[in-house]
Amino acid sequence: MNMPIQSFTLSDIQALRVAELFGALGDPSRVKIIAALLQGPMNVQALAEAAGISESAASHQLRSLRQMRLVAPRKEGRLVYYSLDDQHVVELFQRALDHILHN
Amino acid sequence: MNMPIQSFTLSDIQALRVAELFGALGDPSRVKIIAALLQGPMNVQALAEAAGISESAASHQLRSLRQMRLVAPRKEGRLVYYSLDDQHVVELFQRALDHILHN
DNA sequence: TGAATATATGAGCAATCATTCATACATCAT
């Protein structure tokens, strides 16, 4: 499995989508949020603390990640638990983490 | 091989480095440049054309990629051929491409 | 030497982005 990709010239939209995907992972706060979510679902407060940002800032970032379908919310009372929602991206992220930590 | 990473709270510097790596791949022009380089080394002009940007803009972007050691220059006369210089990142990129193209 | 070509680089600018602040909304407790 896994046809090798010997790609070529990407269309504008394809390049944009790849860039958007990587861009979503291209901010330290979002990186910390995603790293925290590797442990399991967490609510906004906990994620804000894990990322070292305000709850409002966390909510904004979670919105971006939500819109890209990288995370999914689950409401429980007045808490909202977020979890990672794209296994491919999780693997991508872990590889990058691996690469950095092994630098 | 491959210790599973269950990582947690990243240090500020670790998060920053992961974010910088993804950020380097988080722009459509750079995505097109890297996609073009999957075929093999190319000079600045060719990369500019492949990315649909000016040669100056390409040179600027190549500088970023160079500073992150994602590409390496090889001078040949008055041409400078760039090639991909980080196999891990190449694999990361191809996975993302695969993911997007298979959406 | 002088002109042309390929690339690099700095300044300036417009656009994007991450955060803060104020506020709104929903849920729970009293």
Added chain:
DNA sequence: ATGATGTATGAATGATTGCTCATATATTCA
């Protein structure tokens, strides 16, 4: 109902970013 808590959201702001333009440097050719 009232107040408190958790989250969401819009506007404003400061920082970053990708590009253009002008210019510099290096190499080749005449």
